[in-house]
Amino acid sequence: MPAEWVLATHNRGKAEEFRRLLARYPVTLELAYVGGGEVVEETGSSYLENARLKAIHAAATSGRPALADDSGLEVDALDGRPGLYSASYVSDDAWENLRAVLLQTLSVPYAARTCRMRAVVVLARPDGVTVQAEGVVSGHLAGYPRGIGGFGYDPAFLLADGRTMAERAPAEKDALSHRGRAVRALLALLESVPPGQRA
Numbered sequence: 001m002p003a004e005w006v007l008a009t010h011n012r013g014k015a016e017e018f019r020r021l022l023a024r025y026p027v028t029l030e031l032a033y034v035g036g037g038e039v040v041e042e043t044g045s046s047y048l049e050n051a052r053l054k055a056i057h058a059a060a061t062s063g064r065p066a067l068a069d070d071s072g073l074e075v076d077a078l079d080g081r082p083g084l085y086s087a088s089y090v091s092d093d094a095w096e097n098l099r100a101v102l103l104q105t106l107s108v109p110y111a112a113r114t115c116r117m118r119a120v121v122v123l124a125r126p127d128g129v130t131v132q133a134e135g136v137v138s139g140h141l142a143g144y145p146r147g148i149g150g151f152g153y154d155p156a157f158l159l160a161d162g163r164t165m166a167e168r169a170p171a172e173k174d175a176l177s178h179r180g181r182a183v184r185a186l187l188a189l190l191e192s193v194p195p196g197q198r199a
Contacts, residue, residue, distance in 0.1 A: 003026060005028070005029055006058050007029045007030065007032070010033045014179070017179055021180055046120075047119070052124070059128075067122070069122070069179060071179060072084055074118060075115040076112070078104060082097065082101060094153075097153075102156060117136070118178055119178040121182040121186050135185060137181065149166045
């Protein structure tokens, strides 16, 4: 497993999650894009395509392996929206996007408020070779935001115990989240690849 990766995200919340998820592994993350503009324009038609665009761009420009993800909230009552457009559903402001989803589902009963969070992570080498993995967690959409942790749609994503992702300690969220599942699946894939072929 390479020792230094570039993290291709400008999202501080994601950067903090990746830092925690990789803390037990011999990986150093360079957070080169945090707080700046988009890594590259996300023109893909799927989470995988967008994650690959970002990872390949960051690896090619940095000369080092680069990790990227694309993720979203899929609400069944909204025909899977906001999905691929979760980060820019009605604006670039996370709270405005969350409010829009909640307003659009006000009349939907709890049983029909099923949804899932999906993340695809990609690790790219500078030569363009990639490894990818997906993580999904299912739940229900809350009627109103709860909790002060997390970011994005976490305050409205309920799991079976009745708590939102934002009501959980970071370690508990990481163990359950879509991004945590995706990262662990990616690491398992990397550990199964012969050393000479690893990203």
